[in-house]
Amino acid sequence: MFELILFPCLAGLTLALVGGPLGAFVIWQRMAYFGESIAHSALLGVALAILLNIPMNLSIVLICCAMAVLLSVVQKQLQLSLNTLLAILAHTSLATGLVIISLLPDFRLDINSFLFGDLLAVGQQDFLLVLLVATGVLIFLVSQWQALIALVANEELAFVEGRNTRLLQILLMLSMALLVAIGIKIVGVLLVVSLLVIPAATSRKWTRSPEAMALSASVLGVVAVMAGLALSWKVDTPAGPSIVALAGAIYFFSQLLLLTKRQRSQS
């Protein structure tokens, strides 16, 4: 029994740990909608994997990264109607993926596990990929932390002070694409961005420095993953949705605490 839950547990924790700081950047840089678009394109990755007969994990990672680069190039070129463009790219790739898959003989896509994740099916191979990607992203975030915070605080000042803001932005976008790609197996296309955003949003009002916000987001993410897995294990609920629902519950509870605290200090 222990072996069954070991790799799902480790994979979820790894994602939550790195998702904390990255989620903070998703909030600071307003990248949530970009993340959603990237996640939607993952289905095209599934279709391509089957067509070209390459490993599915690899194909999803590649498609997500390609989408991230495309989006960050397009973002600079076309300032106008960015939202529209994102919606077009996201849903075209999702729809194209579905059409291609429907044309493939002898292939049944488990759409449920794709949309909401299949954490309990995560094996050693999947975990190693999660670990590899998460470590890479973490190394980038830690080594460039000061430059990244300078970018978020004010892009133009950072540029004038000699930082390569364009490269940092693209690498940040790629990091998000990578975490989204590996997160799909864990919480699914529809929920993966929320696992990045909710813990960071929860910690925002309780912290006074960017570091504290990022670290407490990691802790909250870990709590949500552990509690969600436990719930799933005990009551047999789907793991991904359980994790996200609990992360959301923590968010609303903390907002409530904040409200009562504020009222008490006023009276």
Next chain:
Amino acid sequence: MADVLIELQQVGVNEDGRCILDNIHLRVNAGEIVTLIGPNGAGKTTLVRVVLGLQAFSGKRVLKPGINIGYMPQRLELNPQLPMTVKRFLALSGANEKQMIDCMSRVGAQGIAEHSLQAVSGGELQRVLLARALMQQPDLLVLDEPVQGVDVSGQAELYELIECIKREQGCGILMVSHDLHLVMAQTDNVVCINKHICCHGHPEKVSHDPAYLELFGKTAASNIALYTHHHDHEHDLQGNVVDSVDAEHKEGH
């Protein structure tokens, strides 16, 4: 020979087919304050952005190699989601603790180091931004309306500080300002623009230039005159000679 920090030659900026700047020549030497004036929408901030390398343009821009640039933007678009104290914001420039304390006390912001950046007032924020620009130990200091939101007594104080920085560090300063009469004493060179260069030169010369008078009107020009030579009379709206406020003031002493 003058130590040229940056030189722009025949610089033009077009956006969506609209001409924003045309045929601009500009030079900032070390140890010199160049003040950029012009009406709203004249392209002052765009020109500053060209100087900083933030804006695409046509023409030639020569920056002295290896110089540090300190930049103080007109206003700081602060991300409300980013929790940050004044101290942490200043540390982002990469300077060490001692430099930071020096620069903060220099601009009179030492008391707000631990405050949240979102909570400081407009005038305080200007000082914080100036401190951040100073922490680059700049050879070229670019200030976009540095006294915006600062109270009147603070404005003169801040301009004096800028002059003092120039003298002590020998850096060149490019400054955008609305109030020529306040910066007049400190400025070496005034460039008056309205999409193109209307006039330029020593502040006193510029304040009498027909192009300047046309842009800013006689009132602004006489404001400047008050600071250079004291008229013993002024004109009212009909052009009649009236006692000037300044003359009355003198008699009181």
